[in-house]
Amino acid sequence: MESLLTETMSRQSFDIFQEMKEHEQVLFCNDPSTGLQAIIAIHDTTLGPALGGCRMYPYASTEEALKDALRLAKGMTQKNAAADLDFGGGKAVIIGDPRKDKTPEMFRAFGQYVASLNGRFYTGTDMGTTMDDFVHALKETECIVGVPEAYGGNGDSSIPTAQGVINSIKAVTEVLFGDSELTGRTYAIQGLGKVGFKVAKMLIESGNDLYVSDIFEEPIQAIKDLANKHNRRVEVLQAEEIYKADADIFVPCATGGILNDETIPELRVKAVVGSANNQLAEDRHGEMLHEKGILYAPDFIVNSGGLIQVADELYGGNKERVLKKTKAIYDAILTVLQQSKEQQIPTLVVANEMCEERIRKRTHRNNFFVPQLQPKWKVRK
Numbered sequence: 053m054e055s056l057l058t059e060t061m062s063r064q065s066f067d068i069f070q071e072m073k074e075h076e077q078v079l080f081c082n083d084p085s086t087g088l089q090a091i092i093a094i095h096d097t098t099l100g101p102a103l104g105g106c107r108m109y110p111y112a113s114t115e116e117a118l119k120d121a122l123r124l125a126k127g128m129t130q131k132n133a134a135a136d137l138d139f140g141g142g143k144a145v146i147i148g149d150p151r152k153d154k155t156p157e158m159f160r161a162f163g164q165y166v167a168s169l170n171g172r173f174y175t176g177t178d179m180g181t182t183m184d185d186f187v188h189a190l191k192e193t194e195c196i197v198g199v200p201e202a203y204g205g206n207g208d209s210s211i212p213t214a215q216g217v218i219n220s221i222k223a224v225t226e227v228l229f230g231d232s233e234l235t236g237r238t239y240a241i242q243g244l245g246k247v248g249f250k251v252a253k254m255l256i257e258s259g260n261d262l263y264v265s266d267i268f269e270e271p272i273q274a275i276k277d278l279a280n281k282h283n284r285r286v287e288v289l290q291a292e293e294i295y296k297a298d299a300d301i302f303v304p305c306a307t308g309g310i311l312n313d314e315t316i317p318e319l320r321v322k323a324v325v326g327s328a329n330n331q332l333a334e335d336r337h338g339e340m341l342h343e344k345g346i347l348y349a350p351d352f353i354v355n356s357g358g359l360i361q362v363a364d365e366l367y368g369g370n371k372e373r374v375l376k377k378t379k380a381i382y383d384a385i386l387t388v389l390q391q392s393k394e395q396q397i398p399t400l401v402v403a404n405e406m407c408e409e410r411i412r413k414r415t416h417r418n419n420f421f422v423p424q425l426q427p428k429w430k431v432r433k
């Protein structure tokens with residue numbers, strides 16, 4: 053907080069309300085006793101309480117963390133609308149190194165801040181956090197999702213997220229090659245974490261060789277071991293080399309902003325389909341991919357499997373319902389790709405319009421007066 057204020061004062065150009073633009077609320081959480089420094093961003097609650105995961109990342113500055121939280125929260129409004137869920141967009145970021153700085157107390161403190169929002173924000177895992185972290189937060193608030201099955205939840209949300217990525221790859225191969233076969237294509241996977249590793253595993257088990265990259269050695273070793281067991285080959289690329297991989301499909305499953313002015317000219321793939329949130333550095337990069345003839349499957353549809361599962365948890369949890377909705381990601385991606393082809397416009401434009409239309413229609417429903425609900429003030433009958 054202090055560093056944000058210092059930055060704000062020293063750089064006249066930084067205006068927090070300008071940064072927030074259309075966001076409803078931002079909560080800065082500072083708990084020196086546990087070392088917690090977090091930002092909760094709520095973008096839009098027109099469709100319902102905000103729902104979105106919590107990322108832990110060693111941000112270089114508070115400004116960088118704030119920008120990430122704001123952008124991720126906005127993406128959740130789109131993702132909830134795209135998946136036809138009655139929730140709004142929000143996201144949290146914890147500033148710190150997930151490999152060194154986590155403690156149970158930190159997540160309990162985080163849980164208290166979530167509780168203070170009194171049902172305006174539900175959260176769970178994202179990059180750098182796991183279900184175990186949120187078991188601590190759950191002691192302070194019920195507004196936690198992606199809860200382990202042993203605690204009555206739907207369990208690991210990265211499983212349906214990975215399944216949604218696979219379903220999206222099938223839709224893309226249908227458009228590229230005329231069938232939805234996973235086998236016989238080449239894939240370049242960036243990031244072998246909770247989602248990326250599962251995607252890589254499914255692709256190896258379907259008989260594919262892979263290009264992969266990660267910044268840590270353990271997941272690389274684990275995927276090599278798995279590939280060996282299945283007689284498949286994994287070629288490990290340095291972080292920056294993954295963009296130049298001679299593959300059919302690039303599967304980004306790590307950080308955002310990786311499709312930008314520097315990387316797009318390097319891409320040799322036919323399509324980009326991955327779980328990473330906010331893959332496009334800016335919307336105009338969707339256009340750049342379109343002009344280059346690279347199919348871009350919009351991230352907020354591709355990676356909506358986890359959200360579908362955690363939202364379902366709040367309605368009592370039903371695995372069949374989740375599976376059915378996760379399968380529908382295939383149809384949604386296929387529709388976006390087909391419309392983009394027919395209308396000769398970028399896939400992002402089609403997907404954004406689809407979300408805006410849903411929000412417009414549902415905003416109208418939310419405005420409808422329901423007589424059983426008590427008005428906030430006393431009204432004569």
Ligand SMILES: NC(=O)C1=CN([C@@H]2O[C@H](COP(=O)(O)OP(=O)(O)OC[C@H]3O[C@@H](n4cnc5c(N)ncnc54)[C@H](O)[C@@H]3O)[C@@H](O)[C@H]2O)C=CC1
Pocket residue numbers: 177178179180181209210211213242243244245246247248265266267268271291305306307308327328329355356358359
């Ligand atoms: N977990 C989920 O269910 C969902 C995740 N996502 C998004 O998918 C992405 C991955 O999420 P998780 O797998 O949960 O995160 P994770 O933290 O479990 O894994 C991320 C992996 O990426 C690696 N990595 C980080 N920077 C890298 C770089 N520059 N190059 C290569 N590898 C790098 C990390 O070492 C780690 O292995 C994130 O953008 C997240 O927001 C989106 C929807 C749901």
Ligand SMILES: O=C(O)CCC(=O)C(=O)O
Pocket residue numbers: 103104105106131176177178197198209210213329355356357358359362
């Ligand atoms: O997948 C989750 O656990 C929460 C949903 C989310 O934050 C996301 O889709 O980015």
